[in-house]
Amino acid sequence: MTTAAWPETLPVVQVRIGRPTDQLTEVVAFYRDLLGLPELHRFDGHAGYDGVMLGLPGTDHHLEFTTHVDGSPGAAPSKDNLLVLYFAGTGAMYDVMERLGTAGHEPVEPENPYWTDNGGFTFEDPDGWRVVLMPKPVF
Missing domain, CATH: 3.10.180.10 (2,3-Dihydroxybiphenyl 1,2-Dioxygenase, domain 1)
Known part of the structure; x- marks a missing residue:
């Protein structure tokens, strides 16, 4: 497997995919405890948001799951996402x-x-x- 260099025209050093949920505890348990993605960071009460970042060791690719005190739209848009x-x-x-x-x-x-x-x-x-x-x- 070859690894291409990151394009000079896009000098990004980290990628995070964020997603809201109304089931933060259950979603984090699924990805962390069942799939095995390590928890990298979590935060509470930031402008009404709580969140957890999960990722692969040694990489700068993360998943972030957030919830808001007023609720968050969490339904998946399609079965092909x-x-x-x-x-x-x-x-x-x-x-x-x-x-x-x-x-x-x-x-x-x-x-x-x-x-x-x-x-x-x-x-x-x-x-x-x-x-x-x-x-x-x-x-």
Whole structure:
């Protein structure tokens, strides 16, 4: 797997994907405790927001989940809005699937059959957002 250099025209040093939820505790438990993403930071009471950042060790790619005291729109916009996690083999992927299954999360049929056709499994988080587990990187 080759790694391309970051474009000089976009000198970004960190990427975070943020998403609101009304189920912060449950969503964080899904991504942290079941999928295994480490908790990097959390904050409380910032302009009415609480939040948790999760990420992969040694990277500058993060997920941020926030909730607001007045409520936050948390419904997933479609079944094809995905977070795809690529593993270095089926063994590690199946370990995560076992944790999900033990917690009551069963695979769901993906909108796009590509994922199943290539050995992947799709799960929904507590808000209905989908996560695809793939056994190996595609490039």
